[in-house]
Structures are given as structure tokens and as C-alpha cells.
Amino acid sequence: VNAIPVIIYIVDDDPDVRKALSRLLRSAGYNTRLFGSAGEFLVSGEARFSAGCIILDLAMPGLNGLELQEQLSSSNCHRPIIFLTGNGDISKSVRAMKAGAVNFLTKPVDDRELLKAVDEALRVDASVRARWSSRQSVSERLDTLTPRERQVFEKVVSGRLNKQIAADLGIVEKTIKVHRSRMMRKMHAHSVVDLVHFASLAGVDAWPASAGLEPGRNPNIRSEPEREHSNC
């Protein structure tokens, strides 16, 4: 998607394990960064500006793997996590998976199993990033609309026809058509289907068809706290 480096973060309190896992990943062509504790990793803020995934030991002294997962997720860091565990604790693994871990492997881990999990985690990361970046570009395009074009955008995605929009906004249909074609051009939309897709990416709720008949109601624009930080 972009040129930012792909890095595999290894967080494990055992230096020998860190080093060995890092070698294995390097032998497969990956860049790695090593951390001896969850706290160290969190403080570094490293995962924020790169693509990749996190290989995390479940049972570490201090902040454990599950707690780190919670903290990352509450700071809107959705970097995929592969958990490594020594004892295969079922209840913990269920908790980790429910919280969005992409995989859960038992130590000692076979190379093929680990590399497969990493490959899968990187694919998840790439698709999250792609969705994020297209969402960001949609919101940038939305920002270029004039207030009038924005109103027309919202009406069109809610399924209103030009004639209805003209009545809703109290302007002639001919003018609506001008605003509409400018708005479509600015949004890089070729059809209403494109536009509805963009609206959902940007979190603009489309009106249900029936609600569209109620005058004076505006579509909600959902606030997205994720927007600021989801790059992490």
C-alpha cells in the first residue's frame, strides 16, 4: 500500500528466545525489533509508524501479554498480535482471540507455523491499512466540498432524487444538478453506488429510504475517535 517499512515486533522477557525468534524471522527476510517487556514496547510507541505485526509472549512478568493487548487496543492500535505461550492456557487464549489476536501458538513453535502466522498477520495489517487510507482519502475529498455540495452529497447518498433535493433545499433543480455534478467530480465518484460506498467508509450514515421523506432531518455524521490514532 505504501513505502513504510514492515517490522515484526518481538516482545518476550527471555533474551535467548527473543534473539532466536528474531534470527528465524530474519532468515525469512523480515525486519525485527526486540523488546524485553510489554512496558518497554508500549513506552517506545514504535509500532505507531510502521506496518507489521507483534509477536507477544503471553506470560511475562510485569505487564503481561493480555494487558498489553488491552492497552494497545484501547489506544486504538490495531496492529495484529500473534501470541506465544508456554502452557497453552485455554481460557487465556480464548480471551486473547476474542480481543482480536490473530493467532495463538505454543512454545516451542515450529518455523513453518510461525512464518505462516506472520504472513497471515501481515495480510490482516495490510488490509486494515488499505481500508484506513481509503477512508482517509474519502474524508479529505469530503473536506473539499462547499456546504451546499455537502448537503447535496448527503441527500444523494440518502437516495433523494434531484427534484426532491431541490424541494428539500428550496433551490431550483437546475442548480441542484450543477452542485451535484461538481460534488461527484470532487468525490471522484462515477455513480451513486460509489458515493454510498464512500459515505459508509467516511462514517456518514445514509438515510433509510423512509426517513428520507421526513423534512428537516440531517444524516448523522458519526464521530470517529479512531481517525486520529488508527495509524499506530
Add this chain to the structure above:
Amino acid sequence: VPDSPSVLAALVHELNQPLTAILSNAQAAQRFLASNPVDLEELREILSDIVTDDKRAAGIVRSIGAMLQGGSDDDRKGRP
């Protein structure tokens, strides 16, 4: 008196660490060997780490064995 089952569980858990390091090091070495040119310095370091972790694992196994025989650390040190 130490709580034997939990100490034993901790030792078993601890044994997993060198075993993990050994396996990943050995498999990394296999992959490095397939590359061209082979980085001999890297391989030397890997082998040295495998030796260290094997000894570490052996030490843990000895502790587990001593516990299973019911001996304390002091008893064990007294034995030849």
C-alpha cells in the same frame, strides 16, 4: 517448605524457554544455510547459542529430577 507442584510447574514452564530458543535457532540456521553466500559468522553464533541453551535446559531438567526425588536444593548440592 516450597509448594512443590507450583515450583514444578514453574520449572516446566521455564524449560520451554531454552527449548524454544534451540528450535528457532536451529531452524534459522537451516534457512541461513540455504542462502547464498552462507553467513558463517551468523552460523557460528547460532551454534554457540544452541549449546548455551541446551546446557540451560539440562540444568532445569536436573532441578526437576531432584524435586521429583524429594530432595531439597541443599541435599542435592551435598551429593556427589
